Amino acid sequence: MTTHKLLIADDEPNILISLEFLMKREGYEVVLARDGQEALDAIERDKPDLVLLDVMMPVKTGFDVCHEVRNSETMRDTLILMLTAKGRDTDIAKGMALGANAYMTKPFSTKELVQKVQAMLGNQP
Numbered sequence: 001m002t003t004h005k006l007l008i009a010d011d012e013p014n015i016l017i018s019l020e021f022l023m024k025r026e027g028y029e030v031v032l033a034r035d036g037q038e039a040l041d042a043i044e045r046d047k048p049d050l051v052l053l054d055v056m057m058p059v060k061t062g063f064d065v066c067h068e069v070r071n072s073e074t075m076r077d078t079l080i081l082m083l084t085a086k087g088r089d090t091d092i093a094k095g096m097a098l099g100a101n102a103y104m105t106k107p108f109s110t111k112e113l114v115q116k117v118q119a120m121l122g123n124q125p
Contacts, residue, residue, distance in 0.1 A: 009039035036060025070099035
């Protein structure tokens with residue numbers, strides 16, 4: 001069985017630590033990024049199966065990262081789950097229009113996040 005690889009991109013250290021712990025406990029291989037440029041570099045280099053992408057990050061926003069991934073020959077098939085405190089309908093519509101596969105607003109339950117990740121990846125870590 002192949003382990004799915006996740007990239008968690010968020011500029012908040014406590015969120016990175018807690019999501020890394022949660023996803024490793026669920027059996028996923030985890031890569032971390034602390035800003036939008038690091039996220040793009042990690043997607044290109046590590047080829048994650050799914051990206052948990054914060055919207056509000058330094059250097060490049062999650063919206064910027066999503067747009068660049070979808071316009072890249074080598075990265076466009078990467079699954080993107082946007083995680084953000086920006087929960088207005090216009091923010092969600094923007095994220096989905098830029099190519100996000102799913103969108104969750106903070107705060108979210110860890111159980112709900114794990115279920116969403118499992119559903120997107122076909123239930124296997």
